[in-house]
Amino acid sequence: MTGAAVTAAGQPGGRRPEFRHGLVVGKFYPPHAGHHALIEAAATRCAAVTVVVAPSRRESIPLADRVDWLREAHAATPWVRVVGRYDDHPVDYADPAVWDLHCGxxxxxxxxEPVxxxxxxxxYGAELARRFDAVPVCVDLDRRAVPxxxxxxxxxxxxxxHRLSPPVRAWLVRRVVVVGAESTGTTTMAEALAAHYRTAYVPEYGRELTARKLAELRRRRPAATVFDVTWDRADFAEVVREQQAAEDAAARVSGPLLFCDTDARATAVWEERYLGSSSASVRAAARRPALYLLTDHERVPFADDGLRDGEHLRAWMTGRFRMELAGCGVPVVELRGPHAARLATAVAACDALLAAGWQFADPLLPA
Structure with missing residues (x-):
């Protein structure tokens, strides 16, 4: 669709809308259910709708992201077009000259295209409509329908x-990554935290790959064990790729915290452990979560479940994780002692993360 070149024939069921071209303007900082209800109201009454996303450059959510989020949310109504323009003009509803700048x-x-x-x-909707010689349509001004x-x-x-769409949630979610040596409770901790906060967690893809490689090996050599499994650079690139894809998918449906059992930075340590060094591509894939939780190996029994082969390396692995995380610029909390004590420490750190809130730059406000 280009411009407002959509006719009533493009509407579901052959419905004839009462307006040819509707206009919706906003900052959408960020888009929420109220915005979507407004756009949907316009879509039901117009042959075409243009949504103009018009933030100032001082705001801290990129314009392109907001445009993409709205396009995804309203993809089912192809006669809704979303466009973005920066609008850094001052806000003064009493100044006609300022109005002219915004309307430009x-x-x-x-x-x-006329509207x-x-x-x-x-x-301000009525005045905006007047300046476009258009009919003003007020939707839920008092925010009763969608508060x-x-x-x-x-x-x-x-x-x-609950009033944010999946891509907005994914952008806002705080990712907490649990890392540690073998059999130090990373999976147990990630699952426990997800249950505590009633949110999602992302399991370790590397463990899944290990099981798959071992099963494939046993089809040829039934007596093979995990010690016979071999690794190469492509395996670790696959781990990073699949782990991040799963993380991104979970972020869209997660609560405000998303718990991840390992990440690319941890994968680089595992690559070093098996191949003697970590590759540039794996290291380059490292992201910046909100928090790392490092599970210490001390006084944690090693549980041999058939997929583990590094009991003798646990102290070395813990030390490598400490070194790796120390310079990454992300807060790190170490978890020690029995599970209950570790969980209490982790919950306190996550509660502090939530209490710190989200920092947004202030939008331009009326003078």
Missing amino acids: VFRDALGG DAVFSSEA VSGTAVRADPVAHW
Whole structure:
């Protein structure tokens, strides 16, 4: 679809909309359920809708991300077009000259297409419609139908998490990565934390790959053990690729915290353990989570489940993880003692992470 070149024939069921071209304008900082309800209201009454995302450059969510999120959320209504323009002009609803500046941004986004309806959930909607010689359509001005606003979301994303779409959640989620040597409780801890916070966790793909490689080996050599499994660089690249894909998928459905059993930085340590060094591609894939939890090996019995082969290397692995994480710029909390003590330490660290909140740059506000 280009511009407003959509007719009633493009609507479901042959419905004839009352407006040819509707306009929706906002910062969408970030997009939330109220925004989606507004756009959907316009889509039901218009043959075409243009949504103009118009933030200032001072804001801390990239414009391109907001445009992509809205396009994904409204992909089922192809007559809704989402475009983005930066609007760094001051906000002064009493100044006609300032109004002219903002409307110039919106007209540029429209590409010269006229509009005959302006849909808004803000008090300025009527004046905006007047300046476009369009019908003002007010939708849920008092926020009763969908009690949320961008200001409220920025102030407390957790309280409004259920009103955010999957890609917005994925952008906001705080990722907590649990790492440690073999049989030090990383999986147990990740699962326990996910249960405590009623959220998602991402299992360790490397363990799945180990089981698969061992099963394949045993088809040829039934007596093979995990000590016979071999590794190469491509295996560790696969681990990183699959682990991150699973993490990104989980982030879309997660609560405010997402718990990950290992990551690329940890995979580099495992690659060093098996191949003597870590590859540049694995190291380059490292991300920056919000928190690392390192499970110490001291006084933790080694449980040989048939997929583990490094009891003699646990102290070395713990030391390597300490060294690796020390210079990564991410907070690290070590977990020691029995499971209950470790879980209490981890919960305290995660609670502090949530209490710190999310930092957003202030949008431009009325003078």
